[in-house]
Amino acid sequence: MNDVIQLLQSHRSIRKFTDQGIEQSVVEELIKAGQSAATSSFIQACTVIQVAKGERRDRLAELANNQAYVADAPVFLVFCADMHRHKVACEQHDAEMLSGFTEQFLTASVDVALFAQNVVVAAESLGLGICYIGALRNKIDAVADLLELPELVYPVFGLCLGYPAQDPEVKPRLPVSVVLKQEHYNEEGNSESLVGYDAHVNAYYRSRSETQKDLTWTGQIAGMLQKEARPHMLKFLKEKGFLLR
Numbered sequence: 332m333n334d335v336i337q338l339l340q341s342h343r344s345i346r347k348f349t350d351q352g353i354e355q356s357v358v359e360e361l362i363k364a365g366q367s368a369a370t371s372s373f374i375q376a377c378t379v380i381q382v383a384k385g386e387r388r389d390r391l392a393e394l395a396n397n398q399a400y401v402a403d404a405p406v407f408l409v410f411c412a413d414m415h416r417h418k419v420a421c422e423q424h425d426a427e428m429l430s431g432f433t434e435q436f437l438t439a440s441v442d443v444a445l446f447a448q449n450v451v452v453a454a455e456s457l458g459l460g461i462c463y464i465g466a467l468r469n470k471i472d473a474v475a476d477l478l479e480l481p482e483l484v485y486p487v488f489g490l491c492l493g494y495p496a497q498d499p500e501v502k503p504r505l506p507v508s509v510v511l512k513q514e515h516y517n518e519e520g521n522s523e524s525l526v527g528y529d530a531h532v533n534a535y536y537r538s539r540s541e542t543q544k545d546l547t548w549t550g551q552i553a554g555m556l557q558k559e560a561r562p563h564m565l566k567f568l569k570e571k572g573f574l575l576r
């Protein structure tokens with residue numbers, strides 16, 4: 332293994348940060364690293380909104396299920412899928428943009444995820460800690476209003492960044508045999524592997540240094556999937572001009 336792989340395999344989300352700030356020049360370097368990710372058909376469909384500590388950030392924290400680290404993180408970024416500037420580009424060329432395709436929603440969202448993960452890896456390589464914030468989509472209407480997002484832009488997730496004030500254990504991932512299959516989809520060996528994995532995850536949750544729980548992976552997933560998943564999303568995305576066809 333080399334240092335990059337070691338870094339990737341040492342990732343853990345950080346939810347407590349020291350007061351040490353991050354130079355704006357470093358933030359901009361991280362953004363450039365994000366921009367270097369591959370991008371579908373060169374669409375470059377990611378816009379990042381940096382929100383300083385203060386009233387707007389506090390409101391975002393409130394909208395994101397009151398997660399304290401959203402308000403407290405030295406840097407907070409909102410990653411948006413942005414097809415608005417593509418509309419402007421079309422107008423510049425007197426071309427009517429055919430928008431609203433599910434494929435465009437998918438490619439723009441994938442672009443954002445690739446961009447953001449590059450930012451994350453670059454940040455972690457500098458000793459920073461991060462936590463993605465999907466809870467921004469809990470009240471996505473209010474978040475979009477607060478950030479003044481136009482049509483064809485939606486907030487995919489937020490990202491807290493800062494120097495770690497905690498040192499959590501790495502969370503064990505599924506066995507490779509469950510996620511890597513040869514030639515065709517199959518579930519061979521999965522149930523046996525998941526029994527072992529559940530025990531591994533349970534041992535992790537019971538013994539980790541913060542907020543111990545008695546959970547397994549399959550149990551956690553079964554619990555989560557009893558709840559509706561942000562059912563307001565489709566209406567919101569359609570209103571923003573996505574997922575119309």
Ligand SMILES: Cc1cc2nc3c(=O)[nH]c(=O)nc-3n(C[C@H](O)[C@H](O)[C@H](O)COP(=O)(O)O)c2cc1C
Pocket residue numbers: 342343344345346398462463464465466467488501502
């Ligand atoms: C898109 C996305 C959204 C997430 N949203 C939240 C969130 O709102 N709050 C939070 O505390 N963690 C959030 N997480 C972090 C996950 O809970 C975490 O990555 C997962 O439990 C694995 O733990 P690890 O990152 O420490 O390995 C999010 C992660 C991703 C990728």
